[in-house]
Amino acid sequence: MTAAEAVAGILDGATVMLSGFAGAGFSNQLVAALRDLGPRNLTLVVNSATHRLSNTHELIAAGMVRKVICSAARGHDKSGLSAFEQLYKDGKIELEVLPQGTFVESIRAGGAGIPAYFTPTGFGTDLAAGKETRRFGERDYVLEAAITGDAALIRADVADRWGNLTFRHAQQNFGPAMATASKLVVAEVRAFSEVPIPPEQVQLSGVFVDRIYVAGDGA
Amino acid sequence: MKPLNRLQMAWRAGQDVEDGTVVNLGLGMPVNVSDYVPADFDVVVQSENGIIGVGPLASANASDADLVDAGSRRVTLRAGATVIDSANSFAMIRGGHIDVTILGAFEVAANGDLANWDNRIPDKGPLVGGAMDLAASAQAVWVLMEHNTRKGGPRLLEACTLPLTAVRCVKRIYTDIAVLSVTAGGFLVHQILPGISRDELQQRTGAKLTFAPDCGDLVAPEIALPEA
Numbered sequence: 001m002t003a004a005e006a007v008a009g010i011l012d013g014a015t016v017m018l019s020g021f022a023g024a025g026f027s028n029q030l031v032a033a034l035r036d037l038g039p040r041n042l043t044l045v046v047n048s049a050t051h052r053l054s055n056t057h058e059l060i061a062a063g064m065v066r067k068v069i070c071s072a073a074r075g076h077d078k079s080g081l082s083a084f085e086q087l088y089k090d091g092k093i094e095l096e097v098l099p100q101g102t103f104v105e106s107i108r109a110g111g112a113g114i115p116a117y118f119t120p121t122g123f124g125t126d127l128a129a130g131k132e133t134r135r136f137g138e139r140d141y142v143l144e145a146a147i148t149g150d151a152a153l154i155r156a157d158v159a160d161r162w163g164n165l166t167f168r169h170a171q172q173n174f175g176p177a178m179a180t181a182s183k184l185v186v187a188e189v190r191a192f193s194e195v196p197i198p199p200e201q202v203q204l205s206g207v208f209v210d211r212i213y214v215a216g217d218g219a
Numbered sequence: 220m221k222p223l224n225r226l227q228m229a230w231r232a233g234q235d236v237e238d239g240t241v242v243n244l245g246l247g248m249p250v251n252v253s254d255y256v257p258a259d260f261d262v263v264v265q266s267e268n269g270i271i272g273v274g275p276l277a278s279a280n281a282s283d284a285d286l287v288d289a290g291s292r293r294v295t296l297r298a299g300a301t302v303i304d305s306a307n308s309f310a311m312i313r314g315g316h317i318d319v320t321i322l323g324a325f326e327v328a329a330n331g332d333l334a335n336w337d338n339r340i341p342d343k344g345p346l347v348g349g350a351m352d353l354a355a356s357a358q359a360v361w362v363l364m365e366h367n368t369r370k371g372g373p374r375l376l377e378a379c380t381l382p383l384t385a386v387r388c389v390k391r392i393y394t395d396i397a398v399l400s401v402t403a404g405g406f407l408v409h410q411i412l413p414g415i416s417r418d419e420l421q422q423r424t425g426a427k428l429t430f431a432p433d434c435g436d437l438v439a440p441e442i443a444l445p446e447a
Contacts, residue, residue, distance in 0.1 A: 021268050021305065022291040023284055047305075049344060053291075073344025088344050097345045100267065101309030101352030108306040121313060121352045124332075124386035169285040170268050172304040 003033035006186045006213035010151050012039045013066075017107065017152040017182050018046040019175035023053045025167070027188040029215045030153040031055040035062055043067040045149055047103065047174055049074060049095070050084050060084045060093070067094035069147065071103045099127060102144050104177055110146035111180025111208075118143055152182035156204070159189040159214075160197045163206030172203065179208040186211040220413045220438075222395035227439035228363055230255040232321055232393045235361075241265055243312070243353055245322040245335075246290040248363050252321055264297075265317055266290075267349040269308040272300025289349065312349070313356045320357035322350060324364045324389075326379045329405040329426040331389040333360065334381035347384075354385035366394035366423055373425030375399070375406060396420065398437055404429060410437035 007030055010016060016034070020026035035058050042065050049070045050057040059065050061083035073088070073095055087093035098106065099121045109117050118141035122128040132143040154175035156165040165187055167175065179185045185208055192214045223231065225248045233255030236242060241263045244250045253273070256262050264273040266288040273288050274295035282293035296302075303311075311317065324335040333354050336347045354360050364374055375392065392399045397420055398410040408430045411420055421428050 022287045022289055024268070024287050025285075071348050072346045074346050085343055095344055097347060099347055099351035100305070100349040101313055104305040104309055105313070119313065121355045121385075123355065125351060125383045127347065127351065167302075169283065169302055170270055170287050171285050172302065173268050174305050176304045177306040 001211060001213055003029050003213050003215075004036065006030060006188075006211050007033045007037055007151075007153070009184065010034060010037060010039050013041045014039060014150040015043040015045060015148070017149040017174075017178040018044060018054070018056060019152070019154040019173060019178055020051065020054055021047050021173040022170065023051075024169065025155045025171040025173045025175055026051070026054040027153040027155040027186075028055045030186055030188045030213060031059065034153065035059055035064070038062070038064065040064055041066045043069065045069045045107065045147060045178070047100065048072040050082060057082060057084060060087065065093060067096065069096045069098065069103070071098055071100040073097055097127065104174055106144055106147040107174065107177040107181045110148040111177060114146055116143055116145045147181065149178065149182035151184040151186065152178040153186050153188065154179055156187050156189045158191050158193050158197060159187055159209070159212045160193045160195070160206070162196065163187070163209030163212060164197045164202040165189070165204040165206070165209060166197060166201060167203050176204045179204055184211070185209050186213060188213045188215045190215065190217055222412060223437070223439050224395070224442065224444050226251055226442040226444055228393050228395055230439050230442060231398065231437070232361060232363055235391070236260070236262060236319065238262065240318040241316060243267065243317050243320040243357065245320070245350070245353075247323050249321040249323060250288075250290060250292070252363075265308070265311065267305070267308050267312065267353070269303045269305055270294065270296070270300065271303060271308075271311075272297040274300070309349070309352055312352050315356055315358060317353070317357040319359045319361060320353040321361045321363055322354065324362045324374070325381050326374050326376055327362055327364075327389050327392055327401070328376050328379045329401070331387040331401040332379050333362065333384045333389050334379040335384045336382065350384050354388045359390045360388045361391040361393065362389050363393050366396045373423060376425040396423070396437065402429075407431055408434055410435050412437045
């Protein structure tokens, strides 16, 4: 399967989840293929709106993105305004910033059939403004809604033909949660294993994975 | 005596890290604290990207782009380390399994309110990351920050002026000139840099200070900052 085939069917208006954090686990070849496919009005669910080691900024610069849900809304470029920052400044891109733990728990909830949940994170801060709160015992909590996606593009290390995945080191980050919460899940992997991955070593069940793109070592 | 530099401040906080604890160190100055925890201590450094048991920075020829901490630094793993995903990592944080998180800050209030997230740069979007989760749910929140702003204004205040990260969470504060804790009665001073009087410390602080009965000198070994 080519990268283009792996992302085929992602439509205008789709919510697309992208894994990756701190340089590990970016599905950059799939993101490049998505840019070439060119759907518009996307909502991206990605931890960093842009990151210097990810290709996310190319989707934003290409005008394909309507909204970003993230925990770090910083530009790709430290000098001057990046495409993201220019759009943000001009009010042309919608932004939803969540605490990182809320960001990933909302995705986990979305993949686990939980429509909303209470978290202590963010209580009394601007990020909880307008959200329902409730006291349980001695603490106050904020009601947060689940997040689901039409597609997730994640990066892993090895896949077998059942779609079972392993990850290297910090590659996992948001990938497993995003895979549970999206309808179409595409995994970009370093290598394909002809033999089944030993069951106890599988880190993400192939039940959650729809397509595999073997990218090799390159990121 | 000169105010502590940033590594000396990290050293001072490191002296209070206890054996057998799980700690999370914020980006910037706090990540240096692990360099000053005794090597024979069994301290687990948790990084919110899922590295549980962060070791020293990797050497240039042994670094691995997939083995990074939450600050994008290429690191090593300590013996006994595990790697988990972000949902599990934040379950660890939110569930109260982190004994201490050491964070940088802009402001701390006398009731323990913390302001440390960055949404002030014009035209740049807000950056919050994992700070709100850590501040809300770690068993103890320690802050490492300069006592005053570059313009000389106080960072320790009756009430924060900047957007809050979490309410009533900070337990201890390590500044360049003092060590304080947050109590029901406000800021309690435990150590002061020699040469700074209690009156001067009070003048440089935006909330009323109380001094511990055993309040002593804040003294750190010489530690050179790396050349910029």
